[in-house]
Amino acid sequence: MTNDVRVRFAPSPTGGLHLGGVRTVLFNYLFAKHTGGKFILRIEDTDRTRYVEGAEQYIYDCLAWCGLNPDESPLLGGEYAPYRQSERKDIYRQYAEQLIAQGNAYYAFDTSEELEQMRANLKSEQNPSPQYDHKTRMSMRNSLSLTNEEVEKLIESGAPYVVRIKMPENERVGFTDMIRGHIENETELVDDKVLLKADGMPTYHLAVVVDDYLMKITHAFRGEEWLPSAPVHILLWKYLGWEAEMPQWAHLPLILKPDGNGKLSKRDGQRLGFPVFAMSWTDPSTGETINGFKEEGFLPEAFVNILAMLGWKDDSEQEIFSMQELIDKFSIDRVHKGGAKFDYDKAKWFNQQHIQQKSNEDLLPLVKSFFEKEGVTPDDESLLQVISLIKERCQLLTDFWPQGHFFFKSPSDIDTDTIKAKWTDEKKTFFNDWMETFANITDWNSEQIEASFNETTAKHSLKKGEVMLPLRIMLVGGKYGPGVYDIAAHIGKEETKNRIISALQLIEE
RNA sequence: GCCGCGUUGGUCAAGGGGUUAAGACGCCUCCCUUUCACGGAGGAAUCACGGGUUCGAAUCCCGUACGUGGUACCA
Known part of the structure; x- marks a missing residue:
């Protein structure tokens, strides 16, 4: 039996790829791979005013780094090409026209000034955001309020217009979300969204429906910020006659900032000192570069693991997962409903675990x-x-x-203060003596070094601990690092001696 | 304002009518290690609140509060 699960990630190339975006990719990817389906990357570049040079290539780079490679994309092509919406511009208009012909949409000629005017006039404490909807549409300039003659004349004269959906009154539109269950909305509460913009480009609302249909998308995962406009999409699927092929929806929870509340933003990362982008992003207009997880030293497998745990968990105690384990175990019904605060300390712990593995x-x-x-x-x-x-x-x-x-380099900063605090002439003679002693070691390894060190401390009636820390600082610069004999063994006899000599000089100063 | 969505320790979370309410991160104490880290043993939560339903509720229902998202010719 052939599996025809098809999911898609549809970013708009406007800047750095955020944690939340990558997690959406990940859940799409895991679902596709788990079910043996296809993962499609579609570029939603319908807003020409927000076009950012390099942002699309950057998305490919991030996905490649994460190991979340699509099966079809603008780069790879595929049966349903093109995968860039700007290249599909001509496709959308006919559907907008169809909706108008059916009475589900209409032309609107209002300028942005007129829209602002309407909002300003109607704005009140009770209604802080007046909508272009069933209550206001008849007082605006559109093919519902104007006569056919006027409309024709306007169109012929080349007046700019948009196409808006005509949201019905007194209807309830519902659907079943794979994560949240049944969700229902009152249609008259949502505004008459623009479907086709004045420049002929579709908005997200039209494009997502048309492309998901044309590309045979079976399951649509997106952030929960899309929940309020879901009724528009559901209605569009219905009006266009495609209801039977509508994908199953799943609205993913948000990733929240660690302190306080709200969506995690790149500013939070800068403020709190952690990355939020997958890879470093340089804004071409300002030249500002923001580091990503990659540059901060994360392993892609750890990054993926972190993201998976932010919103999903199986019923075991396991927290460290490989990509293959995630693919095997992922299930959409175990995705959480509530948002999760991002915890950088835990993120680092995940990375540490993956480094050890x-x-x-x-x-x-x-x-x-x-x-x-x-x-x-x-x-x-x-x-x-x-x-x-x-x-x-x-x-x-x-x-x-x-x-x-x-x-690889003798330390430039040596914490002589710590050594000096307990420094004695006995210790000084100890080090001089030890250097002479270890000069005779032929097999310079950690065991031999330790043996010779022990011997010499005994000879001088010193406790090992009294001179081990100074030795460490001489070789390393500070109170850290692995076993001190291992370090001496690795840097070699000569270098060990040199570091001791130069440190002794520093101490005497 | 209106509408949607959500709410188990500081954080991530398991658990979905009867449990001593798992585990992890972080924090603290101790052990190991004559540095640090790793590792090990401990310590700290009545599940937002109020009502129901029930012999019994973190678990089901209804309110309230709080949070969050949307309310653009942005996605």
């Missing part, structure tokens, strides 16, 4: 690129060892450098 070899190229940004290009074998030594103390890929820089 990855092999050193897999981590190598990733870590290397962050080292290269710091101007250090270690050889693979050496970096591999370092990765295995420090990986368990890294939450982010960006932590590898601060946790591991001293393996």
Whole structure:
């Protein structure tokens, strides 16, 4: 039996791809893969005033990084091409005309000034946002209020117009949401939405219905901000005669800001110090760059895992999932109804878990690129060892450098204050003596180093702890890092000696 | 204002009539580690509120409150 599940993600290319957007992609993708269906990427670029150079390519890049690759897209093509709405412009008009002919839509000639005027006139405390609806439409300039003659004349004269849906009065429109169950609205409460704009482009409302129909979309997932306009879409499916093929809807909960309430915005990320975009985005008009999860050191598999847990959970205690496990286990009826506050600390924990699960070899190229940004290009074998030594103390890929820089460069900042606080002449002679002792070590490894260190501390009647911390600081710069003998072993005998000597000089100053 | 949607610890959440209301993040205490981290053992919640229904409600119903989304020729 062939499976014909088809879902789509339909972003408008206007800027950085937000957490919530990626999660919508993810749920679409998981649903498609789980059911053996197809995941389609459609670009909704019907608003020419919001066109942003590079934003479309950026979306492809983000999806590729996340591993959420579509089966059909503007790039890939497919049976239902084109997948960019600006290239489908001519398709929409006939449906708008059909709706007018059926009496479900009408021409409206009002200028934006006239619309503003109407809103200003009707605005009151009781009605802060007057709508273009059944109550007001007859006092506006449209093919309902004007005579046929006037309408024809206006159109012939080239007067700009839009097409609006004529929302019925006293009707209830309902549908079953896969996440929320039955939802019903009063049609007269929603306004006569514009379907076709003056420039001939459709609005989202018309385009989404026409394209979902033409592209045979079976399930439509989108953010819950679309719930209030759902009745318009349902009505359109009905008026166009496609009701039997209408997709099943699912409105996903929002991702909320960590403090207070409200939708998470890119400003919250900047304010609180965490990324909200998948990858870094540079606004071409301002030149401003905002880092994404990738640049902040997240693994794509962790990023996907985080997003999946923000709004979905299976009935087990498992929290760390691979993409394949998510695909296997995902079910739309376990998606939550309520929004979730984004918790950056937990996000980092997810990343840490994924780092620990990855092999050193897999981590190598990733870590290397962050080292290269710091101007250090270690050889693979050496970096591999370092990765295995420090990986368990890294939450982010960006932590590898601060946790591991001293393996490749002698530390520029040495916390001499801590050493000086308990410094004695005995310790000084200990270090001088130890350097002479370890000069004789032929097999420079961590066991030998430790043995020689122990021997020398015993000789000087010092407790290991008294000199281990100073040694660590001499080699590393501060009170952190993996086992101190491992560090000495890795940087080599000469370098160990050099660092001790230069640190001793600093202490004496 | 109106309409829709939502509400289990600080956060993510399991649980959908009878449970000591799981687990995770974060926080605190302790152990391990003569750094840090990892790991381990503990500590902290009457499920927004008020009414029902029921022998029994976090779980079902109705209100209220709060939050949030929409109310554009933006998506």
